Each structure stands twice: as C-alpha cells, then as structure tokens.
Amino acid sequence: MVHIVGAGPGAPDLITVRGKELISQADTIIYAGSLVNPALLEYRKEGCRVLNSAYMTLDQVVEAVRETEAEGKMTVRLHTGDPCIYGAIREQMDEFDRLGISCQVCPGVSSFCGAAAALNMEYTLPEISQSVVITRMARRTPVPERESIASFAAHGATMVLFLSSGMVAELAAELMRGGYGADTPAAIVYRATWDDEKKVVCTVGTLAERAAGEQIRKTALIIVGNAVSQSGYALSKLYDSGFTTEYRQGSDTEGKERK
Template sequence: MIHFVGAGSGAPDLITVRGQRLLREADVVIYAGSLVNPELLREAKPSCTIYDSARMTLEQVIAAMQEAEACGKTTVRLHTGDPSIYGAIREQMDELERLGVDFDVTPGVSSFCGAAASLKAEYTLPDVTQTVIITRMAGRTPVPEREELSRLAAHGATMALFLSAGMLPQLRERLLAGGAYTESTPAAIVYKATWPEERQVVGTVGELPEMARRNGIDKTALILVGDFLGNSYERSKLYDPAFTTGYRRAEQQPTPQGGTDHV
C-alpha cells in the first residue's frame, strides 16, 4: 500500500494525527527533501528506508514504490503542505493505477493556511472578498493562457501566490495590469510559514520587490495580496444578533452596520 501524506506547512507538529501514524508505521518513506521539514523523519522507525525525492525522477520514485510493494512493505510518500496543491501527485497516482498498486491520500495543512495563521489573518472577509485564488507566476514551467496572472488579478479577490518569490518585479507588473489592485493594495511575503526561521514582511503591492530585497527573500515564500490584509470589513451575519439562523432567532434590535477595525 502506498500512502500519500501531506507533511503540513513546516512545523513538525502540524502533520495530521493520521499522517503521523502512517509515518510511524511505514517501512519506506519517500519525502520531498527540498521542502519537507526533515524533523518529521524522526517519526519513522529505525528500520525504515528513506528516499529523498528531490534527487529522483518520477520513474525512480515509482520504481522505489514497486520494489517496496514486491516485498510486502508499506510506503509513505511524504509531500510538503497538502499534496493536492502543487504536489505533482496525479502523475504518480495514474502510474500506480496502471500498475495495479493500491494507494490513498491523507491531506495536510497547506502553507497558504500556515501563512494566514502566522499573519493572524482571515482570507475571506464580509464585504471585502469571499474568494481565494491560489496560483503562481509563469516561469520555467508555463501556466494556461486563460490563467495569466493579470486576468486573475482583475477579480481583486484574495490571492495566494506560490513559487513566485523570485520574480517579484514581473509579479507586481502583472498584478497591477489586472486593474483591480493598485500600488497601495496590501500585500505580504511569508517566508517558510510555520518553520522556526519563518519571516513575515507586510507592505503593499508596489513595494513587493523592495520588501523581498531588503529581507533577502527570493524563494520558499508565499506572496499574499488583497484587501483582506486591510482594516475595513463588515461584521459576519452569522453571529449578528439581528440575523436569524437555523439555530437561533434574531433579537429585536438590529446591530449598527458599518466598517469594523480588524485587529
């Protein structure tokens, strides 16, 4: 059996209980060494065989899985964050299906969740945005033309950008080209969210390249953009005394409406 496991965003204790159990039971672990916190490997038993997939091709990864299966061993394929986001797991799962090898997937805490927690921020604020766009800049690998960054930026929604910290001048240009963000739109860079060496830099879209340059950040960072980082939003209707829900009736006096400072 092959278990794809999300390692979480960095802190070793942010792996799920299920993921930790599978890691402790594994006979073979294939982990994404360029991104997964190696502290997690302490959970593996002493007899466990460990491969670093940063130095492997897809074919080599599958061969290691096949070898373990032939010996009746259990394999954990340990991916950073949640394996469904930029995890390149589909090609592995398709190959395993072709070979008739059973597998399952255990989700994990994505770094975009870890970054929000580190910033004490909420991505979806009433009357600000109810949409989060997870994407990246086109670089050595392209993105579909319909997802070119300025097109996505035109929505003005919350945006979490992976794999883009080394291209911030171009990123700023494409964000502004969308027309919904301005130079003064709030933005943040979170380097290695939830790791011990995490760093947060908060500023504006216009300042993004300089924010990174001043702090020596050019990789392993998330870029977060949008007015969710600002101070104005509407109170949630769900907890408003004047709003009826399926669990309680509205009180007589309505709550005054208006912007609320977010602390």
C-alpha cells in the same frame, strides 16, 4: 499500499495525527527533501528506508514504491503542505494504478493556511473578499493564458501566490496590469510555521523592494488584496444578534460595520 501524505507547512507538530501514524508505520518513506521538514522523519520506525525525492525522477520514485510493494510492505510518499496543491501527485497515482498498486491520500495543512496563521489573518472578510485565488507565476513550467496573473487580478479577490517569490518585480507588474493599485495591501511570508519564519507586510508597489531588502528569493508565499489589511470589514451575519439561524431566533437589530 502507498500513502501520499501531506506533511503540513513546516512545523513538525502541524502534521495531522493520521499522517504521523502513517509515517511511524512506513517501511519506505519517500519525502520531498527540498521542502519537507526533516524533523518529521524522526517519527519513523527503526529500519525504515528513507529516500529524498529531490534527487529522483518520477520513474525512480515509482520503482522505489514498486520494490517496496513486491516485498509486501508499505510506502509513505511525503509531500509538503497538502499534496493536492502543486504536489504533482496525479502522475504518480496514474503510475500506481497502472502497476495495480493501491493508493490513498492523507490531506495536510497547506502553507497558504500557515501563512494566514502567521499574519493572524482571515482571508474571507465579509464585504472585503469572499474568494481566494491560489495561483503562481509562469516560469519554466507554463500557466494557461486564461489563468494569467493579470486576468485573476482583474477580479480584485484575495490572491495567494505560490512558487513566485523569485520573480517579485515581474509579479508586481502583472498584478498592477490586471487592476490592483500600487497601494493594494500585500504580504510576504517566508517559510511559514518554520523556526526561521519571516513575514513582511507591504503593498503591491513595494513588494520587490521589501523582498530584496529581506533577501527573500524562494520558499515564500505572497498574499495580495484588501483582506491583508484586516480592516474595514462588516461583522459576520452568523453571529449578528439580529440574524435568525436554524439554531436561534434573531432580533431586528442589524450588525454594525467595524472599521
């Protein structure tokens, strides 16, 4: 069996209980060394083989799993955050299927959740934003034209940009081309939940200047939208005393808007 495990956003105690248990049982761990906190490897058992996939091709990863399977042993493929987001896991699972190797995915805490926690932020504020767009700038790996930054920006929803901190000036230009104003709230969170975490609250117009000033060029998420300011939202109807739910009868009192 090979288990694809989400390592969480960085802090070693933010891996799931299941993920930690799988690490402790693994005979081979193949981890994304460019992003996964190596402190997680301390949970491994004695004699566990550890491989850093930052130096490996897909074929080499698959071969390492095949070798472990041939010995009747178990592999953990350790990905950063949650493996379903920019984890390139589908191509691995297709190869495992081709070889008749059983595979299971263990979800993890994504860095976009870690970034919100760093900012004490709620993405989905009533009457401000109820949608979160997770995307990235096109680089050497292209992005479908229908999913361009400008096209998503036209919706005015909250946006979380992965893999884009190395081209912030171009990103800001695309965001404004799509309809965000230069004064739209924004934030940069570098290495969310790590010991050296850094967070910068700014605007779309000052994204490039602030990123350069903090020397942030990689391993950061960029969050854009009015939800970043955490103000001007309406109170949740779920807890409004005038709102009737399946569990309680409400009065006629309407919730008041919080400024």
